[in-house]
Amino acid sequence: MTIKKDASSGAGGALQADLFGSVGPPGLAYAENIISEAEERTLIARICDARLTPFRFQRWEGKRLTRSFGWTYDFETNRFAPGDPIPGWIEPLRARAARFAGLETDALAQLLLIEYGVGAGIGWHRDRPVFDHVIGISLGARAVMRFRRRKGTRFERAEAALAPRSAYHLSGEARNAWEHSIAAMNEPRWSVTFRSLS
Numbered sequence: 571m572t573i574k575k576d577a578s579s580g581a582g583g584a585l586q587a588d589l590f591g592s593v594g595p596p597g598l599a600y601a602e603n604i605i606s607e608a609e610e611r612t613l614i615a616r617i618c619d620a621r622l623t624p625f626r627f628q629r630w631e632g633k634r635l636t637r638s639f640g641w642t643y644d645f646e647t648n649r650f651a652p653g654d655p656i657p658g659w660i661e662p663l664r665a666r667a668a669r670f671a672g673l674e675t676d677a678l679a680q681l682l683l684i685e686y687g688v689g690a691g692i693g694w695h696r697d698r699p700v701f702d703h704v705i706g707i708s709l710g711a712r713a714v715m716r717f718r719r720r721k722g723t724r725f726e727r728a729e730a731a732l733a734p735r736s737a738y739h740l741s742g743e744a745r746n747a748w749e750h751s752i753a754a755m756n757e758p759r760w761s762v763t764f765r766s767l768s
């Protein structure tokens with residue numbers, strides 16, 4: 571069962587089982603209400619102003635809009651390079667994400683903003699190995715992050731419900747051994763992902 575920790579109950583607060591009774595892999599940490607509804611609205615407005623562009627891979631164009639800061643990974647050329655500086659408006663959230671994951675704020679060297687319009691999702695993948703820890707904050711509609719790991723000829727599967735204003739942290743097995751994906755959304759969702767470098 572996915573264990574979900576409510577940030578408002580403080581560190582070491584009561585653990586409660588996920589309402590969906592879903593199963594998350596080891597290395598997945600999850601906390602709800604890491605930002606207020608007012609902060610969520612402000613962040614969504616900032617992301618909408620941040621000139622995101624459709625994610626492209628060869629001749630395929632994804633329905634989600636993305637923009638990265640700090641470091642960029644070009645999926646066409648496999649090139650990993652310094653990018654635009656992480657904007658100041660995201661700093662308070664970056665500090666909170668770092669605290670949630672038990673990392674130094676400066677360790678979160680990459681920022682990825684994503685807008686999932688209706689019909690947009692993200693296919694099965696593991697994040698590039700140039701990155702280490704992955705911390706994601708969800709805004710807008712609730713989503714389900716699905717996990718799978720090959721076991722012989724079959725897949726072992728798990729999933730975690732991502733509430734708006736929640737954060738997840740992928741490390742260890744959830745980060746390295748499992749793939750994750752998000753099914754196409756019926757309502758818009760935005761995500762803010764911070765990653766440390768390997």
Ligand SMILES: O=C(O)CCC(=O)C(=O)O
Pocket residue numbers: 682684692697706707750752760761763
């Ligand atoms: O939107 C999310 O929370 C997940 C994004 C993701 O998996 C990725 O960009 O690698």
Ligand SMILES: [Fe+2]
Pocket residue numbers: 695696697750
């Ligand atoms: Fe990912």
